[in-house]
Amino acid sequence: MEQFAPVKRSKDGQPVRYLIVDDSVFARKNLARMVESFGGHLAGEAGDGLTAITEYDRTHPDIVLMDITMPQMEGIEAAERIVQSHPDARIVMVSSVGYQENIVAALQRGARHFVQKPVKPEVLYEVIKYVLGDDGAVATAAGAGV
Template sequence: MGKKVLITDDTAFMRMTLRNVLEKNGYEVVAEAEDGFQAVEKYQELKPDLVTMDITMPNMDGITAIKKIMAEDPQAKIVVVSAMGQKALVIEALNSGAKDFIVKPFQPDRIVEALQKVGG
């Protein structure tokens, strides 16, 4: 089985898109989180190799979630999947410990490339 990935996005649509792309490329999507809370919870529970993280989400945004996950596990490999025009937030996410980012809408090979670059 490939690397274990946790997908975080508040839209079911984006989660489905990501899941399909990743699974086609040999990743194992171990869970989907709809907000930061769930992401932190699922991360603790499942210890995935990689995490994709949306930024703007209800309840707990991606940046807070990144901080919490990084505090828990400084080795966590988190890739931000952000929408256009969120420059400052993406920078904050990177400063909080995210390894890299891609921008929605993305080409399927970009997210795969990002995950490969970050997590091998």
């Protein structure tokens, strides 16, 4: 896999903490593997929207990667609810082309960005850097940067 220069939190230089929400264990593993290759840290996982909300409250991650179609509660509703109680939440929707309307809806409800499935690491990397904005810093120390 490609090497990415680690992205850290600019306020304390700690790894960026992620909450990954997807009903497919496989997809979660896959995403976790990617964010770890960006120097991130997996703060929590959830397989449905309801769990996502409680996990958010528990872990206060820097970034949420949120699937759209999930049992119990859809990603959109979960995103909306999280943003309602945490306006600074950075939620990135992860879904396939077929659910574009849902992504639009999620963006209207406060999601910060979206990536298309299948997720390409280099795309996710850029998206994460963008979503973190000033709160993220690319560590220059680590070898080959992108």
